Amino acid sequence: MNYFEVFGLERKLGIDAAALQRRFYELSRQSHPDFHQAAPAEEQARILDASARLNAAYRALRDPIARVEYLVRLEEGRETKEGDTVKPKAPPELLAEMFEIQEALQEARAGGLDEAARETLSAQRERLVARREAEEARITGELSAAWDAAAERAKALASFKAALATRAYLRTVIDDLTEVLEATDVAHHRH
């Protein structure tokens, strides 16, 4: 039983969050171990499995991005996260800027940041955050809608993977920037 099936849902991405939560609470009342303490051991083991699957399913489906990630895994026939084919990949139009940022990051790690460099990196981080948010909106918006419309699913899947790869890349760079800015911020205040 896949996670969509746990909730009696079709393999579609447009899910109403409030309805999902209600269903999760209903199903929890049916299969939570707390309500089956007096059951025989085999029954308890079955309940435990069902409850664990329900919780994992809710976690995978309640967040629209995690939902897409799960869908990609499911479509590729992988139940575990191992061998994930989504590898961080820089968006082509940002390659030049990324090169600059990586260089600035290296300098900052080696010798700290001056005020001007800080400002540049902060501004760049803000732009990248906006870019990531746009990518996420695209994943949960038009790409998800395209999947649900059942038109050219193979193509939709490929776009998901590309978009997730871009997002993963942006997240890593944003994290690196945050780390460097925070580390130098402390040094900055100590002066």
Next chain:
Amino acid sequence: MSRIIGIDLGTTNSLVAYVDEKTGLPRVISDEDGRVLLPSIVSFTPDGVLVGEAARRQLVRRPTSTVYSVKRFMGQGYGDVKDELKFFPFTIVPVDNVVSIRLDDRTVTPPEVSAVILRTLKERAERHFGETIEKAVVTVPAYFNDSQRQATRDAGRIAGLDVVRIVNEPTAASLAYGLDRLKEGVVAVYDLGGGTFDISILRVQDGIFEVLATNGDTHLGGDDFDRVITLWLLEDIQSRHCADLERDGIDLARDHEVMQELRLAAEAAKIRLSSAERTTLTLPLGSFTYHRDIARAELERLIDPLVGKTLGPVRMALADAGLRPSQVDEVVMVGGSTRVPLVRRRVQELFGKTPHSQLNPDEVVALGAAVQAHILAGGITSMLLLDVTPLSLGIETFGGIVSVLIARNTTVPTSAREMFTTSVDGQTVVDLHVLQGERELAKDCRSLARFELRGVDPMPAGMPKIEVTFLIDANGILQVQAKELRTGKAASIEVKPTYGLSEADVERMVEDSFTYAEADVETRMLIETRNEAETVITHVERALRQGAQLVEADERAQIEAALATLKAVRDGQDRDAIREATTAMNRVTEPLAERMMDAALKSALGTRRAAEIIGSSE
């Protein structure tokens, strides 16, 4: 289903509760003397083991064999606690994988000490119900890791209790507040106890208590407040009474008994300052007495950094729940340390609303444990708690990197499956290193256990497909199963817990627990009487030194004779003789005590008004 009790096994106090069938409300159970809180203190005396209030009175007299705050050591390795050992008068030593407490004639592990407390509460409940109790729900800090939870469950087993559920303290508290006291919506439970801090963010809706995120610090609590106050007092005494200390030959920091008295005085002053603006701390030492006026503002300056340390986890929990402070509908305060006004102020500032505290913060967790026990027993079906695992669970992969299998704040029970294979031809054993924590590198995370998957059929490298299922149950405790997919054969797993007792250890301790029985009532009373005699002797000897100029020669002779009599009988078995000698001692020193009190008052009056002195001392 047999009766299940709810137990709050606290750092400072422990208590037991149940749900009254008639009213459906949780109630705490008191001891024969009407006391609800059992101090979590165990004293190992040559005559037997003392627990609670009786053990507390041994703190100063037997500092090296009276164990308090043992919860801080549950499920810990030596490296986790070595920095704070200097604050404890008893000796902690590493034995195999766990820390142990070295007593005069043996060592005990933290679960064994906790078991003594659990057994006392079990017996209290048994007296209350007139029946044997075998099952309990026991609470732990939400931020406890797998080893700390296992250690708690082991303590239950050693005490003869089947711990049917480990419940997180803040969530237990939310259950105690229940559906009638909480509006539906988002609730934040801020739980600052004696030794641990937790924050849990829940959504309460349709009878479901769904934890959205939890965070905390398992080594931050009222004990730490006491510690900074104690250190501050220590410096103050050393600077103001340098000459006195030298004359009396007292090395404060190395004197376990004095340090224990100082710690208890600091704790008492802290508690008084929760309701009073000022207090006076009085501590007789050697030939002099230390007096110190403390204003609440001074206390707040000392503990402010510690209170501030709780706010980081609060913000992280909110971020994990995807909420801003203003989106929290209700804030609930739990744990004795939330009585401190500064704590309440900081929490109120952060959330921008007045926190709840209708229920006694010392009792609310036990009441919630009782509610959870009643749910498990089938007595309540309207409420259901959906809790989370506080820490991410992962396995060590190539290069010491952690690969996360179950993320923190995932609702439990939950499971993750992962495929493993061999790297060498003919390999029959696969090792797995399981960790908990939020860091990328295995060395920065908490090692839980090493699992050896055995009996893999010899095949070329990479051929076996071993499916391993990691399951975190509703207790937040990990279970691991493995199966070789090609043969369908279940692989046997040998678990080597990094910090914990083995199955054999626990069984041995269950046996031992009968050998080291708690002192019986007679012995307990004898120890108490001796204790009182000891206290009187200490006081009289000090009075003779400090009030030397107030004692006439024949009075002195009388007192010394009574003292000799008392000393002669105090270690004997005759309780009546000790008591009589103590009473005689008190009688003969009464006039001296009065004269000394007068003298002290007069000298104090020189600088302040009497009402102020009396008013501020309590």
